[in-house]
Amino acid sequence: MSTGLPMTVPDPSLPARVRIHEVGPRDGLQNEKTVVPTEVKAEFVHRLAAAGLDTVEATSFVHPKWVPQLADAEQLMPMLGDVPARLPVLVPNQRGLDRALALGAREIAVFGSATEAFAKANLNRTVDESLAMFAPVVAAAREAGARVRGYLSMCFGDPWEGAVPIEQTVRVSRRLFDLGCDELSLGDTIGVATPGHVTALLTALNEAGVPTGRLAVHFHDTYGQALANALAALRHGVTTVDASAGGLGGCPYAKSATGNLATEDLVWMLNGLGVSTGVDLGLLTATSVWMAGHLGRPSPSRTLRALSHQEP
Template identity: 85%
Template sequence: MTLPMVVPVDGLPPRVRIHEVGPRDGLQNEKTVVPTEVKAEFIHRLATAGLTTVEATSFVHPKWVPQLADAEQLFPMLADLDVELPVLVPNERGLDRALALGARRIAVFASATETFASRNLNRTVDESLTMFEPVVARARADRVQVRGYLSMCFGDPWEGPVPVPQVVRVAKALMDLGCDELSLGDTIGVATPGHVRALLTALDEAGVPTTAVGVHFHDTYGQALSNTLAALQHGVTTVDASAGGLGGCPYAKSATGNLATEDLVWMLQGLGVETGVDLGLLTATSVWMAERLGRPSPSRTVRALSHKE
């Protein structure tokens, strides 16, 4: 299999943890419901490819995300895996469902903008933080790790560019609730590297350490990899990505696919940054999943490597 020539660049972390979101963030945006058995095999294949954190599903009400209505059936099918399996929970009811199945890593999903908070959570930004407070507190009391997703960190389809101080306020509030990790979401893919550096610098100055920050870029304008590189140069070591570039956001129609995990791994391999991921096995997994979805993978790396095979 073709692999990139390794040419390291100074100032990058020696290793990056990829937070794989394909099974949750990717499949939640599919028009058709993927069978539970296919989801389980997808996650097993991702783990075999070397991904150590695979976001498995979401415990939201089936009415809102019917594609993930099988969370109770899916999660027990993953019990044999020795990887981290975070799940998204929207409220205390979702937390109850997750804890009942033994989940040890959860995520809450907040918005940096009022319009998206209203459309996605039917609450204001502050009301959503109030809703998350007991969720985070209960999880922490049970020694469950909590990730805080923050969407619309760079731009909002209704409000336009999002001021950096506005994002910092909500990010700090999430961390003050007790989140262990913060994922900065470029939900509609409008960020550019300078904007990424400005936000990370402002978070540093506000007391949110880079070590607790992950980045979640969408590739709407082809900027996901350049934005990721800017974040790595700032010291970020956790990057969200989706196998095969699956996903978008059902509540923001201008949100196209996530950064493809294969594209990320290709770049990191070329830079000499360790990920622990086998690019060949990962590519084969995304080809397999694309066949089940009935369409080719949007990942450029998947297309290039599968065409050469």
């Protein structure tokens, strides 16, 4: 396996360091047909942390009926006690929060939608109803001393509603932010964003009082735009980018959505730009190859394929 690195040509317009919010164990695995044993998930998280990822989203405390792959959250969390990384978990409601806090979770995330159609499909609620449901959850998490991230899906486009007006995304983002979220992650759930759209949305959010330092971005690569969009966000000053080891993940409610931005592809680009991530690309690649073996299929990450000589 090659562990080659790109030539580094620093870009002074970019942040010196970027925090990669690794979502592979949660967002990446949640829709996989192959049920991954709990022990393998635990080793996946340990390996990702050992590769230098300091934030690894571990699991989700949703009802097992909705996400069977993550039904083992209670069994998994005690196996991660020695992981030297932040381990956020997704919670859908107060019950999920209680379960997470009981197992020692110190960072939680809620998952909202910028559009009514996706809120109905994913949460079976309107946008207003979902925000009302999150309000006490965020408040209770903060009271317990937990850090809260707010995910907002369909920020750029929706498979039912089409292009999402920037002002609509800003309006819902601001409301989610005002609930008390420490960070907002802007999701391009079906991968339709382009760099100019990204910059325009980030600028509009700043104008609405949401500072860049409280924003993260979460891109899908449906149209091959994820890296370009991430670079646009970095040029705007965003320093937290969501990515998934090996490019794992999609969205069960957005049939056209391909995987998340691959962590390997992001790290390769950032290494070439002289942006620090703390991630060892060789260890990360080996981890994703190992997980692809457990899933029984190759990774969609182009960097991983190039470094590991893995066939598509």
